[in-house]
Amino acid sequence: MSSRRVLHVITSLDRGGTEGFLAGLAPKLRARGIEQEIAVMVDGGDHATTLRDAGFVVHELGMSRGVPDPRGLLRLARCVKAFNPDVVQGWLYHANLVAALVAAVSAPRAKLIWNIRSVEMDPADYGWSLRLVVKLGAWLSRWPGAVVFNSDAGREAHQKLGFSPEKLQVIQNGIDTQRFRPLPDKRDAMRASLGLGEHAIAAAVIARNDPAKDLPGTVAALDHAGGVTGVFVGTDTEKLDAGQHVVLGMRRDVPEILSACDMVVLGSKSEGFPNAVAEGMAAGLPAVATDVGDVSLIVDEYGRVVPAEDSMALSAAIAMMAQLTPGERAALGARARDHIERSFSMDVCVDRFAALYER
Incomplete structure (x- = not known):
């Protein structure tokens, strides 16, 4: 059994693939002895309720989408100091950068892991701010101990975007075949x-x-x-x-x-x-x-x-x-x-x- 303490940092806990995946993964990791807390940048969301109902501490950082908020960073820094994690894991581009910044200041001995779920994006479909965040992620990608993708296609696409190749690895999604079954x-x-x-x-x-x-x-x-x-x-x-x-x-x-x-x-x-x-x-x-x-x-x-x-x-x-x-x-x-x-x-x-x- 593990004794690791993991703080997950995620952009939101609305209904979505990544959010649902984390909500399903956390209880399975807890069964392996891994203690976890979750920090969510944008308050609310159905999966926040799901995780709390399952007994997890969910810290809401009170940020707004697309708006940098130093107060949210301070709230996260307090969470990190109180929980003292062995691992700080970001989920998705914005949360990865926030996790990196706060972990460097508040938990320099913790291992930093990023998690990226997307593949290639057409720049015409998205605003300049997201494109900038992706570029910052590539520039800082030597910082985390690992950058995890859920597909080979995602890993290959981000290597082409300049992400550090030696840090990139793939852990494909697991499917809850008890929930998703013929009915x-x-x-x-x-x-x-x-x-x-x-x-x-x-x-x-x-x-x-x-x-x-x-x-x-x-x-x-x-x-x-x-x-x-x-x-x-x-x-x-x-x-x-x-x-x-x-x-x-x-x-x-x-x-x-x-x-x-x-x-x-x-x-x-x-x-x-x-x-x-x-x-x-x-x-x-x-x-x-x-x-x-x-x-x-x-x-x-x-x-x-x-x-x-x-x-x-x-x-x-x-x-x-x-x-x-x-x-x-x-x-x-x-x-x-x-x-x-x-x-x-x-x-x-x-x-x-x-x-x-x-x-």
């Missing part, structure tokens, strides 16, 4: 609540409305596929011009929603390790996804992978999946779940983080 007893009621007809073919699209996710392109691909209804779940999806498709915004019952669907679809332009694809497969759905990040590794032979930013190729793959019989899709989905259980279990991921903290 056949929930299917009929959920389909009725979503307004899906008995014979409707539904594609789950679990993604926030962000340029990298290219949800408008996914809507177009579904429209061209014909006869397939997209079920969009994620932050700001309610702002989509989605026509006849089902748009739900942020929801807490994603496993139940997946049970109502027949495939999981990802049309992103950029990804690292997309949890939504792996979680959909763990729920017993075959996948149709664009070839970004580690998608090919995740989907393997248990779905269809098409070039990114090719709406017609995505549409054709969705249509091909829709043309399978229900039995054929179910068999492919069962094999997809088995693949996720064998290759991307949470236990393997936890082992690698625990070993990193011990080194």
Whole structure:
């Protein structure tokens, strides 16, 4: 058993892939004897409640998005001194820089670890401030003991951006296959609540409305596929011009929603390790996804992978999946779940983080 003390510093604890991953990882690490506290730059968020309910101390630093706040840094410095961590781990670009600054001043003997979850970003889609933060991260990347990515694609992209190659390593996400599993007893009621007809073919699209996710392109691909209804779940999806498709915004019952669907679809332009694809497969759905990040590794032979930013190729793959019989899709989905259980279990991921903290 470990006796390490880890302070996680994260930008926010709203509903999102990274935030949800940390909320799932922390209890597993605690079971290995690793004591943890969490500092969140922006107050609130569903996962802050989840972590507190699980017995973790969550420090809210009272910062605003995109606005540097020295008072938040002082609050974090006090947290660091009180907790006296062995490891300070940042999650995402802004939190990485904040963790580095405060750890250097308040816990110079603690090991600093950064965690980056993105791959490549189109500069035209994001403001100058984020581009500056990424450049600062590259310049300071020799400072942490390790910079952890959740995909090989992310590591390679950031090495090209100037991040110190000897510090970069990959720990792929672990999937909670107990939470994300087939739920056949929930299917009929959920389909009725979503307004899906008995014979409707539904594609789950679990993604926030962000340029990298290219949800408008996914809507177009579904429209061209014909006869397939997209079920969009994620932050700001309610702002989509989605026509006849089902748009739900942020929801807490994603496993139940997946049970109502027949495939999981990802049309992103950029990804690292997309949890939504792996979680959909763990729920017993075959996948149709664009070839970004580690998608090919995740989907393997248990779905269809098409070039990114090719709406017609995505549409054709969705249509091909829709043309399978229900039995054929179910068999492919069962094999997809088995693949996720064998290759991307949470236990393997936890082992690698625990070993990193011990080194």
